[in-house]
Amino acid sequence: MNNRGFTVLELLVAISVAVILLTIGIPSFMQIIAENRRVSYTADVFNTLNFARSEAISRNLSVIVCKSADGERCSPSGAWSDGWLVYANLEGDLGEDDFGNGEPDAGDVHLLSNQGLKGYTMTSPDYDSHVQYIPAGRAAPAGQFELCPANGKIEGRIVRINAAGRATTPTASTPDCPDPQ
Numbered sequence: 001m002n003n004r005g006f007t008v009l010e011l012l013v014a015i016s017v018a019v020i021l022l023t024i025g026i027p028s029f030m031q032i033i034a035e036n037r038r039v040s041y042t043a044d045v046f047n048t049l050n051f052a053r054s055e056a057i058s059r060n061l062s063v064i065v066c067k068s069a070d071g072e073r074c075s076p077s078g079a080w081s082d083g084w085l086v087y088a089n090l091e092g093d094l095g096e097d098d099f100g101n102g103e104p105d106a107g108d109v110h111l112l113s114n115q116g117l118k119g120y121t122m123t124s125p126d127y128d129s130h131v132q133y134i135p136a137g138r139a140a141p142a143g144q145f146e147l148c149p150a151n152g153k154i155e156g157r158i159v160r161i162n163a164a165g166r167a168t169t170p171t172a173s174t175p176d177c178p179d180p181q
Contacts, residue, residue: 034154038147041117042157042169045145048114049131049159049167052086055111056133056165062089063111064104066130071113074104076129080145083116119150131161138165148177 048065056063066074068085075082088109104110126143133139142163148156156177160168 031153034149034151037119038149038154038157041120041122041147042159044114044117045122045147045159046167046169048084048086048112049139049161051112052131053133053137053139053165053167055086055088056135057137059088060135062135063087063133064089064130065133066104068113069116071115072110074130080122080124080127081117081120083114085110085114086112117147121148121150122146123148133165136165138163146175146177148175152177 052063052065055061063086065084065086067076067078067080067082069075069078069082071083071085074085085104087104088111089105090107090109122145124143124145126141127145131139131143139161142161144158144160146156146158156175158170158173158175160170162168
């Protein structure tokens with residue numbers, strides 16, 4: 001032994017212990033991050049839909065949520081997980097999108113946008129390109145969005161829109177997410 005601090009043997013033991021702790025801890029930490037991301041993304045979708053409904057009621061206008069990769073224009077052929085746009089239809093008749101296409105027209109008001117869900121897919125069997133809330137707060141038809149993680153290590157989530165237009169996140173149901181490749 002010498003008085004210069006750690007010996008080589010003590011250093012190797014310390015490094016070995018650190019490696020073992022990291023090997024055990026990092027996967028658990030990554031699982032926590034994945035769970036938090038799922039909760040956050042589910043809340044983003046839930047809050048967006050309830051915001052759109054609330055704005056439709058309070059403005060007494062049609063409010064539309066559409067797929068949007070850039071946050072400015074709707075992308076009907078894009079994916080919901082690329083992002084979305086919420087806008088109020090100021091020029092149409094009560095409860096009507098001017099052209100019925102779920103696309104903002106001149107004079108419509110941009111209310112909110114989302115830049116997408118990293119590491120997730122979001123699909124909807126009920127809403128191909130947009131959800132339209134009428135001034136009464138209803139979205140026709142009732143439907144759902146399915147959020148699935150790309151890595152498949154945690155379960156996905158469902159956000160449903162009921163007949164009254166309210167978004168819900170039922171805890172007992174999960175989407176049938178595809179297995180990651």
